[in-house]
Amino acid sequence: MRTRTVEETIYMGVRLLKITMTNVEFYILDTETRYRLPDGTDERLRETSYEVIRYMLDKIESLYPKAYSALNKEYKQLTAIPSLKRFNIVNRFCRCNFGTIDNIRDIDGKGRFVFEYVPCPLRGECRLEGVVCAPEFNSKISDSEMRVLELLYRGFEKEEIAEKLHLSIHTINNHIRNAYTRLGFHEKAEFIDYAHRNKIFKNE
Numbered sequence: 001m002r003t004r005t006v007e008e009t010i011y012m013g014v015r016l017l018k019i020t021m022t023n024v025e026f027y028i029l030d031t032e033t034r035y036r037l038p039d040g041t042d043e044r045l046r047e048t049s050y051e052v053i054r055y056m057l058d059k060i061e062s063l064y065p066k067a068y069s070a071l072n073k074e075y076k077q078l079t080a081i082p083s084l085k086r087f088n089i090v091n092r093f094c095r096c097n098f099g100t101i102d103n104i105r106d107i108d109g110k111g112r113f114v115f116e117y118v119p120c121p122l123r124g125e126c127r128l129e130g131v132v133c134a135p136e137f138n139s140k141i142s143d144s145e146m147r148v149l150e151l152l153y154r155g156f157e158k159e160e161i162a163e164k165l166h167l168s169i170h171t172i173n174n175h176i177r178n179a180y181t182r183l184g185f186h187e188k189a190e191f192i193d194y195a196h197r198n199k200i201f202k203n204e
Helices: 050-063 065-074 082-097 143-153 158-165 169-183 188-197
Strands: 008-011 014-017 025-029 032-036 042-044
Touching: 032 082, 050 065, 050 082, 065 082, 143 158, 143 169, 143 188, 158 169, 169 188
Parallel strands: none
Antiparallel strands: 008 014, 025 032, 032 042
16 A cells, blocks of 8 residues: 555545655656656546645655755746645655656655655756755754764764763763654664665765
């Protein structure tokens, strides 16, 4: 199944079920952004793809706020047409980060983004490079939690992290648990794999 119902809500005047999208593949065909669902359904991303657009906007805003802010400014002229503005934000984000069909889903089984390198004729010139494409990860995790996660990612044990940051092991465990909860991880291996694939710590 591609969705898990959480709650019913009103979006753009339409009654929708709040969903979590999993195992979804985006790709560009000619000038269209399309997405393929696990059940084989293949659809074009449209202004009226309300559930998909809302899900993507929520994820972009919460996990990649710099990209979200930049795209809001990019399409500010569409503020009077909110549905079109939302579509353009999601469409641009998808086109910059999910390009071709492959065996690695762009939204994985946990509902998390898995970015691709997208060839672009504007590489080196686009003012949104590194902001919208390969965007900076910056969820609601605190700076303290992010410092702990980076050291964990780099192979330090919890006790070593506590000593290095002059914190108690209890505080380290709390930071890790709180961050994992916000990100939807259950174990270290999930986090390490996700951080590596998405280059969360870009100075590696």
